[in-house]
Amino acid sequence: MIQIDDIQSTRIGVVGAGSWGTALAKLLAEKGFDIDFWVFESEVKEQIETLQENRVFLPGYLLPDAIHPFNDIETVVKDKDLVLVVVPSHFMRSVAMQMKPFIAKDAVVVSASKGIENKTHLTMTGILEEILDFLPPENLAVLSGPSFAKEVAAKIPTVVAAASVNDRVARFVQAVFAGPTFRVYVNHDPVGTQIGGAMKNVLAIAAGICDGMNMGLNPRAALITRGLTEMNRLGTRLGADPLTLSGLAGVGDLLLTCTGALSRNYTVGMQIGQGKKLDDIISEMRMVAEGVKTTRSVYNLSRKLGVDLPICNEVYHVLFENYPLEETIQRLMNRSLKHELDGVL
Numbered sequence: 001m002i003q004i005d006d007i008q009s010t011r012i013g014v015v016g017a018g019s020w021g022t023a024l025a026k027l028l029a030e031k032g033f034d035i036d037f038w039v040f041e042s043e044v045k046e047q048i049e050t051l052q053e054n055r056v057f058l059p060g061y062l063l064p065d066a067i068h069p070f071n072d073i074e075t076v077v078k079d080k081d082l083v084l085v086v087v088p089s090h091f092m093r094s095v096a097m098q099m100k101p102f103i104a105k106d107a108v109v110v111s112a113s114k115g116i117e118n119k120t121h122l123t124m125t126g127i128l129e130e131i132l133d134f135l136p137p138e139n140l141a142v143l144s145g146p147s148f149a150k151e152v153a154a155k156i157p158t159v160v161a162a163a164s165v166n167d168r169v170a171r172f173v174q175a176v177f178a179g180p181t182f183r184v185y186v187n188h189d190p191v192g193t194q195i196g197g198a199m200k201n202v203l204a205i206a207a208g209i210c211d212g213m214n215m216g217l218n219p220r221a222a223l224i225t226r227g228l229t230e231m232n233r234l235g236t237r238l239g240a241d242p243l244t245l246s247g248l249a250g251v252g253d254l255l256l257t258c259t260g261a262l263s264r265n266y267t268v269g270m271q272i273g274q275g276k277k278l279d280d281i282i283s284e285m286r287m288v289a290e291g292v293k294t295t296r297s298v299y300n301l302s303r304k305l306g307v308d309l310p311i312c313n314e315v316y317h318v319l320f321e322n323y324p325l326e327e328t329i330q331r332l333m334n335r336s337l338k339h340e341l342d343g344v345l
């Protein structure tokens with residue numbers, strides 16, 4: 001139940017103990033909340049219990065006693081006012097199915113995951129709305145923006161957006177998460193917030209490729225700017241407000257991820273730019289680079305909807321069809337000449 005005037009009484013479950021789930025559970029526990037924490041791996045549960053650390057996904061940070069790890073999801077989501085889901089996007093559907101029998105009918109469910117489902121092209125709240133069909137859709141929210149887990153865990157000032165179609169829900173989420181090093185703005189555009197968060201990962205792979213090839217700084221700035229145009233084209237086609245895409249979950253996260261070496265997506269791109277094969281890169285990672293799967297969704301969506309997304313689509317060809325990088329750049333540069341706002345206005 002939403003009780004904005006008594007935020008500290010909010011009962012919270014966090015589902016997903018990767019780096020982001022762990023950083024957010026830590027942030028909430030340090031705000032004084034007791035956190036029931038769903039951990040997929042028994043190894044990670046044991047580490048949190050015995051060492052107060054998630055050595056696999058967020059090593060080096062002491063986790064407060066108020067974080068209680070469980071491998072069973074019922075304990076974590078049952079009787080909670082707010083459930084935060086932070087699993088990789090390709091697990092969102094299966095995890096939502098597991099949570100479904102236990103979630104309270106008036107719970108607020110927040111997604112902090114970034115991606116678009118391959119088969120359905122649904123956003124994360126789209127999946128949650130479909131599976132948790134007993135919840136009022138306005139009880140779904142999104143937390144997104146420029147936020148590397150390690151920096152949040154280190155209490156480096158971070159600013160994000162909480163999105164819900166319902167202002168009261170968005171402000172509830174804002175009040176739960178906001179703190180001296182974590183500033184939260186609200187908006188009412190979960191679609192734009194999620195399209196920004198998903199597409200920036202595809203564009204970060206492209207930026208990493210440019211940097212891996214040592215192309216220089218001009219192409220990266222061009223890519224970020226034209227990438228934003230692509231976000232606007234697809235986002236507005238799906239109902240996003242373009243102003244959301246100029247905000248934290250769009251431009252903010254695009255800038256961070258396309259320039260920050262801490263980004264897994266940028267790093268994947270960088271390695272591709274240096275000549276490594278995608279399968280080899282992925283097989284060496286235990287964490288997710290969401291942009292890889294999102295590239296497929298964005299490519300297929302752009303074809304289905306007839307939206308022109310040249311950069312994202314070239315990322316698809318490079319990742320999944322081994323297109324040579326030099327030719328890809330030539331192809332992007334030699335397309336027909338256009339007005340800057342073609343396809344946006």
Ligand SMILES: NC(=O)c1ccc[n+]([C@@H]2O[C@H](COP(=O)([O-])OP(=O)(O)OC[C@H]3O[C@@H](n4cnc5c(N)ncnc54)[C@H](O)[C@@H]3O)[C@@H](O)[C@H]2O)c1
Nearest residue numbers: 017018019020021040086087088091113114148149287288
């Ligand atoms: N790490 C960040 O800095 C950051 C910041 C903002 C948003 N995100 C988003 O958060 C989401 C989660 O990413 P992360 O970085 O916390 O994860 P991660 O890459 O650190 O870890 C992978 C996660 O996948 C989980 N997993 C593996 N198999 C699973 C299964 N079968 N079912 C359910 N879960 C399984 C693991 O337990 C682990 O929690 C992603 O969508 C990501 O884009 C991450």
Ligand SMILES: O=P(O)(O)OC[C@H](O)CO
Nearest residue numbers: 145146147148263264265
């Ligand atoms: O490491 P990445 O590329 O998944 O980026 C993490 C966050 O999404 C940055 O906001």
